[in-house]
Amino acid sequence: MALAHVEVARARAGDLEALERVYLAFQDPVYHLGRRICGSEEDAEDVLQETFLEVCRSIGKYRGEGSLWGWVRQVAVSKALMLLRRERARGSGAARLDGLSPDSLGVTPLEPTGPIDLEVALGRLSPVTRAVLWLHDVEGYTHEEIGELMGKTASFSKSQLSRAHKRLRDWLS
Amino acid sequence: MKVREQHLVMEELLALRDGEGPRSARSHLEGCETCREQLERLYRVRAELRALPGFVPPRSLWPRVVQELSRRRGRRRLSYRLLGLAAAAVLAAVVVLRGPAVRDSSTGARDVWVAESASQDLGPIITRSQELESLLQVYRPEYRVYDAPTALAVSALEDRIVLIDRMLVESRRVGLERELLMGLWGERVDALEALVGLQVIQGPQRIWR
Numbered sequence: 001m002a003l004a005h006v007e008v009a010r011a012r013a014g015d016l017e018a019l020e021r022v023y024l025a026f027q028d029p030v031y032h033l034g035r036r037i038c039g040s041e042e043d044a045e046d047v048l049q050e051t052f053l054e055v056c057r058s059i060g061k062y063r064g065e066g067s068l069w070g071w072v073r074q075v076a077v078s079k080a081l082m083l084l085r086r087e088r089a090r091g092s093g094a095a096r097l098d099g100l101s102p103d104s105l106g107v108t109p110l111e112p113t114g115p116i117d118l119e120v121a122l123g124r125l126s127p128v129t130r131a132v133l134w135l136h137d138v139e140g141y142t143h144e145e146i147g148e149l150m151g152k153t154a155s156f157s158k159s160q161l162s163r164a165h166k167r168l169r170d171w172l173s
Numbered sequence: 174m175k176v177r178e179q180h181l182v183m184e185e186l187l188a189l190r191d192g193e194g195p196r197s198a199r200s201h202l203e204g205c206e207t208c209r210e211q212l213e214r215l216y217r218v219r220a221e222l223r224a225l226p227g228f229v230p231p232r233s234l235w236p237r238v239v240q241e242l243s244r245r246r247g248r249r250r251l252s253y254r255l256l257g258l259a260a261a262a263v264l265a266a267v268v269v270l271r272g273p274a275v276r277d278s279s280t281g282a283r284d285v286w287v288a289e290s291a292s293q294d295l296g297p298i299i300t301r302s303q304e305l306e307s308l309l310q311v312y313r314p315e316y317r318v319y320d321a322p323t324a325l326a327v328s329a330l331e332d333r334i335v336l337i338d339r340m341l342v343e344s345r346r347v348g349l350e351r352e353l354l355m356g357l358w359g360e361r362v363d364a365l366e367a368l369v370g371l372q373v374i375q376g377p378q379r380i381w382r
Contacts, residue, residue, distance in 0.1 A: 009325030013333055014367050016239065023235050028227060035228040048230060052238045060370045063323070118221050137219045162183040168218055169211075 008068055012059050019059070023052050026069060030076045036138070037080040037131045039123065043087075050079040077135065081149055084127050121171045125164055132160035177201050181208045190215045294351065298358045305365035323371055330368045337361045 003011075003025055010018035027048060034047025054075050062071045122130055128150070135141040136157065141149070143157040150156070177197050181189070188194035189202065189212055202208050290299040337360050344354055 005325060009329050012326035012367070012371075013329035014363055015329065015333070020235055023238065027233070027235075028229050031230040032227045041231070044228065045230065045234060049234050049238055049241065052234070053241055056238065056242055060326070060367050118218070119225065122222075133222070138222050158184055158187070161187060165187065165215060165218065166183050169214065172218070 003068060008062075008064070012062065014060075019056050022055065022059070022068070022072075026072050027052075029069070030072065033073065033076050033134075033139070034080050034083075036122075036134045037077070037127075038083055039127060039130070043080075043083055046083060047076060047080045050083075051076040054079065073139070077139070077141075077149060081131065084131060087127075116171050118168070118172065121168050124171065125167060129160050129164045129167075132157050133164040136161050180205065181211070186212050186215055190219070294355060295358060298355065298362055302358060302362050302365060305362065305369055308369055309365070327368065327371055330364050330371070333364045334361060334368070337364065 003022060007018050007021055011022050030051050031044050031048045034044035034051075035041065038044060038047060051072065055072055058075075062068065116124075122133075125133065131150075132146055135146050135149075136143065143154040143161075146157040147154040177200075181198055181201060185194055185198045186208065189198055202212065290296050290303075337357055341354075341357055341361070344357065349357075
């Protein structure tokens with residue numbers, strides 16, 4: 001995913017060809033991140049599009065401190081979480097969303113009859129719980145960073161991660 | 174130290190996995206096979222999460238991104254294709270009619286400004302271009318020192334502006350279509366705005382930190 005300094009400089013200057021090379025370098029990891037956090041193909045495409053719209057508009061703000069991927073990823077995470085918030089506000093898929101999930105409503109969710117694989121188990125987690133799990137365990141964000149990104153506290157992040165692993169333990173064993 | 178008897182809860186196990194957790198939890202772990210198994214399971218799940226196959230986008234969304242970018246910026250910016258057309262038209266004319274490119278592009282560009290700035294469609298965008306130029310003059314960016322990536326970006330922007338200026342000067346000779354001409358001015362304003370962003374807005378932080 002490495003891009004030459006000159007290429008990055010051209011992208012920062014607004015050169016569309018250089019921006020396209022930035023897109024090509026990072027489209028896969030951004031889409032993957034969007035798909036893992038938001039769940040659906042459609043949402044992942046939205047994350048990809050919104051991320052690169054932002055990258056094209058704001059790449060001048062990237063100061064070369066840290067990797068370009070680190071900066072792009074930060075934009076992507078922010079867009080994915082924004083999408084989750086928007087869907088939550090809109091009430092779309094409300095039953096799956098954290099805060100309105102069976103857990104919080106005191107309803108026992110339908111449990112799988114036998115062990116399921118990790119991919120299926122991830123899909124069964126509420127979006128917020130899944131986002132915390134992914135950001136912490138795979139992307140390496142700290143609880144403080146996740147809390148800040150979500151407008152919550154580090155404790156919220158810890159509690160969501162704990163909930164995620166309890167569920168995975170129950171479903172995978 | 175007294176070793177606690179009850180098993181560790183999930184948050185404690187996760188803290189231990191992440192290299193944190195209180196000493197009492199570590200001590201308990203040493204003597205508790207059940208908790209060690211739970212911790213081992215957490216390591217395994219994390220490794221499996223990281224090893225999940227990657228999703229790849231079913232198609233390139235770049236054309237959609239460019240289209241949306243143009244739409245959100247309005248008609249001010251030239252599309253990729255239109256800019257290419259403008260460049261091709263202008264450069265062809267330079268080669269056929271004149272030979273070498275204009276020597277003093279900035280002087281030529283100023284002549285174009287005077288001629289075009291009175292027009293209704295080009296006037297506002299040329300005025301914006303002049304405002305940005307004035308802003309850059311006020312901040313005298315030539316006295317600033319930048320880090321290498323910023324210096325490269327500034328240099329690329331300046332090259333881009335010189336190229337656009339040459340195309341603007343030659344566009345009159347060629348009789349470039351109005352839409353392409355507006356696109357060139359739009360490109361010039363975009364490049365100047367980016368330059369202002371780098372030299373005026375970010376500049377002071379670079380100098381003083």
